Amino acid sequence: MFLLEVIFSFTLGKMHRSIKTFIALIILLASFACFAYYVSPVSAQPQHKYFNVTARQFAYEPGRIVVNEGDIVTIRLRSADVTHGFYIPELGVDETVSYGEEKIITIVADKVGKFKIRCSVTCGPLHPFMVGEFVVEKGGINIIFLGSTTILIVAGVLSFIIFSRRGKQVG
Amino acid sequence: MSKLSKTELICLLIIIGIVVVMPISFYIYEDVLRVNRAAAQPLEVHIFAWASENGGWQPNEIHLKLNVKTKFIILAMDTAHSLIIEELGIDTGPIPPGYRKEIEFIPSKEGVFTFYCGVLCSADHHFMTGKIIVER
Amino acid sequence: MVDGRASSLKNLLTSFISHRNEFDLTDIEFFRRIFKHRAFQWAVILPNLFIFVIVVISGFVGTPVGNMSFAVVFVWILWWFALMTVLTPLFSRLWCMICPLPAFGDWLQRRGFIKKEGGFRWFGLNKPWPAPLKNLWPVNFIFLFIATFIVLLTTRPVVTSILLLTLFVLGTVLALLFAKRAFCRYICPVGGFLGLYSMFASFEIRPKDRTLCERHVTKECVRGSDTSFGCPWLIYPGGLERNNFCGLCMECIKACPYNNLAVRIRRFAKDLLVKSGRALDEVYKAHIMLALALIYIAITQGPWGWLRDWGNVFYKPTYGFALSGIQGFAIHAAIVWSSSLIIVPGVFYLFCALSKYLAKGEGSTKNVFINFSYTLIPIGLAGWIGFSIPIILVNWSYILNVISDPLGWGWDLFGTKYIPWQPVLLEAIPYLQILAVIIGLIYSIKYGSEISKQVYQDERRAVGAFLPIAIFLILVSILFIWLFVG
Numbered sequence: 001m002f003l004l005e006v007i008f009s010f011t012l013g014k015m016h017r018s019i020k021t022f023i024a025l026i027i028l029l030a031s032f033a034c035f036a037y038y039v040s041p042v043s044a045q046p047q048h049k050y051f052n053v054t055a056r057q058f059a060y061e062p063g064r065i066v067v068n069e070g071d072i073v074t075i076r077l078r079s080a081d082v083t084h085g086f087y088i089p090e091l092g093v094d095e096t097v098s099y100g101e102e103k104i105i106t107i108v109a110d111k112v113g114k115f116k117i118r119c120s121v122t123c124g125p126l127h128p129f130m131v132g133e134f135v136v137e138k139g140g141i142n143i144i145f146l147g148s149t150t151i152l153i154v155a156g157v158l159s160f161i162i163f164s165r166r167g168k169q170v171g
Numbered sequence: 172m173s174k175l176s177k178t179e180l181i182c183l184l185i186i187i188g189i190v191v192v193m194p195i196s197f198y199i200y201e202d203v204l205r206v207n208r209a210a211a212q213p214l215e216v217h218i219f220a221w222a223s224e225n226g227g228w229q230p231n232e233i234h235l236k237l238n239v240k241t242k243f244i245i246l247a248m249d250t251a252h253s254l255i256i257e258e259l260g261i262d263t264g265p266i267p268p269g270y271r272k273e274i275e276f277i278p279s280k281e282g283v284f285t286f287y288c289g290v291l292c293s294a295d296h297h298f299m300t301g302k303i304i305v306e307r
Numbered sequence: 308m309v310d311g312r313a314s315s316l317k318n319l320l321t322s323f324i325s326h327r328n329e330f331d332l333t334d335i336e337f338f339r340r341i342f343k344h345r346a347f348q349w350a351v352i353l354p355n356l357f358i359f360v361i362v363v364i365s366g367f368v369g370t371p372v373g374n375m376s377f378a379v380v381f382v383w384i385l386w387w388f389a390l391m392t393v394l395t396p397l398f399s400r401l402w403c404m405i406c407p408l409p410a411f412g413d414w415l416q417r418r419g420f421i422k423k424e425g426g427f428r429w430f431g432l433n434k435p436w437p438a439p440l441k442n443l444w445p446v447n448f449i450f451l452f453i454a455t456f457i458v459l460l461t462t463r464p465v466v467t468s469i470l471l472l473t474l475f476v477l478g479t480v481l482a483l484l485f486a487k488r489a490f491c492r493y494i495c496p497v498g499g500f501l502g503l504y505s506m507f508a509s510f511e512i513r514p515k516d517r518t519l520c521e522r523h524v525t526k527e528c529v530r531g532s533d534t535s536f537g538c539p540w541l542i543y544p545g546g547l548e549r550n551n552f553c554g555l556c557m558e559c560i561k562a563c564p565y566n567n568l569a570v571r572i573r574r575f576a577k578d579l580l581v582k583s584g585r586a587l588d589e590v591y592k593a594h595i596m597l598a599l600a601l602i603y604i605a606i607t608q609g610p611w612g613w614l615r616d617w618g619n620v621f622y623k624p625t626y627g628f629a630l631s632g633i634q635g636f637a638i639h640a641a642i643v644w645s646s647s648l649i650i651v652p653g654v655f656y657l658f659c660a661l662s663k664y665l666a667k668g669e670g671s672t673k674n675v676f677i678n679f680s681y682t683l684i685p686i687g688l689a690g691w692i693g694f695s696i697p698i699i700l701v702n703w704s705y706i707l708n709v710i711s712d713p714l715g716w717g718w719d720l721f722g723t724k725y726i727p728w729q730p731v732l733l734e735a736i737p738y739l740q741i742l743a744v745i746i747g748l749i750y751s752i753k754y755g756s757e758i759s760k761q762v763y764q765d766e767r768r769a770v771g772a773f774l775p776i777a778i779f780l781i782l783v784s785i786l787f788i789w790l791f792v793g
Contacts, residue, residue: 026745056612058612058615058616058619059610059611059612059613059615059616060610060612061612063609063610063611063612064610089730089733090733090734113737113792114737114792114793116608116697116733118701118730120728122372122374122375125371125372125373125462125463125619126373126458126462126615126619127373127374128373128374128462128607128701128702129458129462129606129607129608129615131607131608131609131610132610133610142792142793144737144792145788145789145792145793148741148745148788148792149785149788149789149793151741151745152741152744152745152748152781152784152785152788153781153785155745155748155749156748156749156752156777156780156781156784157781159748159749159752159753160752160756160773160774160777163752163753163756163757164756164770164773
């Protein structure tokens with residue numbers, strides 16, 4: 001009960017008007033971004049893409065795989081030295097590959113964004129840093145990056161305008 | 172130097188406990204564990220593989236304990252043999268005569284199992300069997 | 308009763324952002340009593356000393372595998388995340404309050420763990436720190452030296468142990484030679500960036516009534532009293548305006564006969580507007596930290612294997628660039644040092660020169676540079692927080708493994724040794740990182756525009772003159788976002 005009172009007075013009470021303007025604008029922008037994302041048309045026809053990936057201590061070669069939303073990606077995975085993992089939980093990928101082995105992994109890129117490929121098997125000292133990237137774009141654009149950069153620039157410009165207006169010095 | 176009050180003495184003992192006693196206790200704990208681990212060395216069983224006409228498996232009845240790590244050391248004596256225990260998932264593959272194969276496993280099921288040779292070694296090859304009894 | 312609790316909770320929560328409200332912990336009797344208790348500092352250091360001993364031992368005699376080593380997991384996963392994301396932004400130099408490195412030095416100097424007696428004489432030579440070193444340049448260089456080896460440090464337990472033991476011994480030896488916490492102020496590499504980012508923190512110790520301090524001549528807060536040793540951080544609590552050198556040890560709280568010192572929750576980044584104390588040495592620290600944030604994200608969380616190889620001096624690359632380990636490491640060191648000391652400050656300097664041109668200001672670009680560099684603190688801290696978030700969300704399960712088997716000798720004390728590696732909330736990481744960068748940028752610009760009015764007397768020109776700096780901040784933020792999600 002009194003928690004509600006706290007939240008109410010916290011949001012409507014003594015906060016600076018400009019901070020409230022801010023938060024309102026950020027929420028507005030974020031909702032717009034989500035709406036745009038879901039409403040934007042799916043890109044071109046899903047394609048089949050093929051990659052040869054070698055896992056080695058302590059990186060994947062190539063380190064970055066870029067595909068489009070909806071693509072069906074086949075990865076031929078080998079290891080150059082010891083047993084490594086190839087783990088992208090967001091896309092349901094959890095494989096390991098040992099030296100001399102070859103694994104064929106098929107991924108359907110049904111989510112958009114940059115997903116880190118992590119090594120799930122302790123493969124040496126730098127194992128926690130062994131990271132690759134699997135980027136799923138929409139229409140050839142990494143829209144998470146584009147969207148967040150846009151929100152960032154708008155937030156920066158708005159901050160500049162709003163906070164420059166305040167006449168008195170604070171603090 | 173002022174004399175050590177009781178509180179200061181307690182503080183000092185706690186610090187010594189952390190900085191000196193605790194590391195030493197690590198080593199003591201490890202030693203205790205080492206004794207226990209030694210007791211848990213795998214149970215070694217030497218098995219001599221003879222063709223059935225020459226006596227068959229020596230021994231041909233083996234008693235094992237459930238969940239205790241076991242090591243079979245199999246020596247193929249007259250011709251190539253292999254040892255298979257289907258229920259425990261053991262298959263040594265062919266062992267040429269004069270060669271030894273070691274296989275470590277943990278029997279996870281109680282009961283009586285048959286083991287046999289999987290390599291065509293002699294005329295009475297199919298009779299080359301033995302019994303493993305896994306009990307608690 | 309309920310009303311009182313609600314309003315003080317509201318007070319507490321709004322203190323983090325309010326310009327009018329600050330919540331004084333010493334208003335609460337519990338805090339007043341523990342801060343004044345002589346056993347307080349010894350007691351809070353104790354658990355850390357316990358962990359510290361295990362960390363050092365595990366590096367020397369424990370497993371050499373990084374993610375199974377208590378040293379690497381507790382220092383570079385747990386402590387690093389807690390320090391950057393929780394302890395420093397919320398509670399200023401709280402780590403310094405509980406840090407075990409100066410503990411032995413303190414206890415030796417004070418001839419005891421808890422007590423303070425009358426007629427006290429310091430143990431040790433108690434010399435003043437040499438004047439030419441009374442700045443942050445030693446810290447800057449020591450920190451950069453350690454930072455060059457970050458890949459080795461965070462992956463090979465023995466290197467962590469060597470570093471911590473060296474700092475511990477150094478802290479103790481310096482305490483026997485010099486007065487009070489000379490190590491903490493002028494040598495400790497952690498202290499360098501903690502002091503800087505504590506300016507952003509929502510926590511502070513300040514005098515309640517400065518005029519009272521001015522009238523009060525005996526200054527127990529500095530000199531000590533029957534119940535206190537006086538401030539070991541070589542500052543004057545009655546004149547405290549910034550968090551940078553206050554290690555929250557609470558000696559001043561014990562000393563002040565008027566209870567004139569408050570331990571407060573206050574709005575974030577308040578210290579960024581304090582003009583006194585601004586200096587080139589600490590400003591360089593801000594540039595070093597910004598450069599290193601970008602470099603570390605690229606090396607340890609980026610897909611560029613060749614960049615990672617360069618940081619790993621023992622690696623003989625068979626892929627990528629055909630350089631030897633030493634050649635690659637030399638390039639890595641060159642990148643680290645040049646970007647921290649030359650490239651980032653240099654580029655920022657150009658933006659400052661542009662700013663000064665737009666303001667048609669008098670005075671030096673160097674002055675502009677020093678003042679505006681404080682805007683790098685919120686965005687730099689945001690970058691480090693963004694860097695630390697995946698570290699904890701991906702690797703937290705190692706903490707449980709390592710508690711059961713600290714030395715990697717095959718123990719299983721609490722049954723958690725074989726808990727499988729279990730990253731969590733991976734889908735949320737990019738959004739948390741983006742949020743941190745946006746909030747950091749907003750704070751940087753907000754306080755930057757105020758700093759601009761401090762630097763340039765003409766308020767209207769100050770707005771336009773801040774524009775280049777704002778652009779720099781936005782570009783840096785975009786760089787962070789690109790590293791995180793691009």
